[in-house]
Amino acid sequence: MSDLSIKVEGIGKYYELGANTASLARGLVGGLRRLRRGQLPLPRRAAQRAEKPGMWVLRDVSFEVRKGDVLGIIGRNGAGKTTLLKILSRVAVPTEGRAEIHGRVSSLLGVGTGFHNAFTGRENVFLSGMLLGLERAEIERRFDDIEAFAEIGSFIDTPVKYYSSGMRARLAFSVAVQLASEIMMLDEVLAVGDAGFRKKCLEVMRNLRSSDRSVLLVSHSLGYIQEYCNRCILLEKGRIVMDGPPDEVCDYYLHHMFPVTERSSLKDLVEREGDGRIRATELYLEDFQGRRLHQPVSGEDCVLCIAFETHTEAPLRDVDIGLAICDQHGHWITRLSTYVNDAVFEQIDGGGVFKCRVSRMPLTAGDYGVGLRITSQGDVLDYIINAGRFTIYEGDFFGTGRLETHSPVLLMHDWLWERAEA
């Protein structure tokens, strides 16, 4: 027998815009109008509706998944990742194309996870199992494993509506894993749940890679994709842009998919102070290899670059640069300056780029603002309070696969236990 698991051929999905606004009133009016024209008062056929504005959220998507594959799907918001999983798990119907699914599918599409709210966890396990086509006895046989894996304790007999999102995710994931469907489709499920459970899920994912089951994983955390997938596809505007090894695809995604508009041009900015002998023209990020960095990640090396021009004949002496970094609420977090670094430029006699290298970006995911101040021998040359903004994305700062997302700053550290003397 072949080891084919999923075969997708030219899948496309067209969404009509405004399709949700149908109302009874409009339907009735349309029906009456058609009656008056001597037509049957039935809703218009799809063909007649074809001119309705809409958009292809997926187009020409083709790929194959083999048993044992863990396929990562990445792309920006709205690229069609979730729609693709919805189609493959038969929640939504494609507009064109064809897909073959060899095996039973467990899908975890987001936090909702498809439980019946009024039913208890136990009952939902049975419902899910039955939808997978399993016999009651079969589910009973596996029930203890599911319960143990989910670790939700006595909540198993509580209606799901009282569950936290973490508990829902735990139960859903353990149903999917333990009921042993051949294919699992996971959409951002690793984003919920606590660290312990996440670790357990990741362990399972690692084991799945060589089993006869296959996984489709949608995640914004490129770290997970790179670590747990053996293949990755990149979606952009509903099309597959790249299909290959996760490292290559993620790298491409980070370096090519972010529009240049994210750099901030300061050339024509008026809200600034200083005598203007130096004018910063642009603020942007680079990696240590000098490539533009559009999606900096926690823990990644990066360079803050300030392009500038000089407007004076005389060389500038003792040029001191300060960059203030604030969080999204405007709270000052830290300052990077040539002064504290004892790196004041003794003489500047021409334009160029000031580069400030930051190893292992210690900020957690979020939006940050930058303030810029350039002085020479105490005279302010250029001073811009809002010089630019940048976004740091979630990343594996500690190199352990575990993310710290709640604190604003990340410090490299290690632990040891000094035993009390007996």
Next chain:
Amino acid sequence: MSSVPESDNQGPVPITVIEPASPGGRLPVAEIWANRRFLVLMVRRAVQARYKDTFLGIFWAVAQPLSYMLVLNLFFGVVARFSAPGIPYPLFLFCGLVPYQFFSRCAVEGAASIRGNSELVNKVYVPRLLLPLSTVGNIMVDFMVAFCLLVAMALIYQVPPTMNLLALPLLFLLLFAAGTSMAIGLSVATVYYHDLRVAVPVVMQMWFFATPIIYPASRVPEAWQVWYGLNPMVSVVELFRWSVLGTAELPDPRVIGVSVATILVVMLVALHFFRKLESNVADRV
């Protein structure tokens, strides 16, 4: 602890083909059959929730139609002095109420069955037909309880059973066909026309008065009888009285014919639209 069970190799791996909805749609009869245990579980759980998990349990299933009947009896029987030929008015009332409530709840709750389960519809694949069907199954259980009550009431009023009772299975079939058609049709229609969620209960309230529940069908002028039969519940209610109470005379066969035809048409229309529209439900819920 986090070992991964291998998938079972019991039998061949099922192959599912995903394709665009065919223009004619499909009616997944085989799929419904394959998921019959899911259906049973859904119904059983819903019934349990109402009868076992509530404080007074089955009392509510009995109290709900009974109290409704008593109120109607107070206003129409005692105050307004409605009466029915040869039948105690409360019994007459109840015999109409039991099938009508089944029908009306099928419409109202069926309309909400897909939209109200967006959590399920949007997140996992459930053959959507299961949702209105499980709603109907659930209402059917209540109906059976109410029907037993009706039988008990007939015994209390010492109504002798007649051969007409033999027609009951057919009547049940007719009633279930009518209720199920409404539930299926409205479940998918409500996804497209959100107003229906509000409109259906209002319509069902008016429909109540268009059905011979508080008055006998014979009160409707002869000339309108056939048109009156377009409301399928007219025949269903009248036939129920004829069968259970044995006293009322059989309704005009033409009226029955019109009602049965209406039910068939409603059923075909409901299934047709369900087939056509079902596939896009997740895009709109």
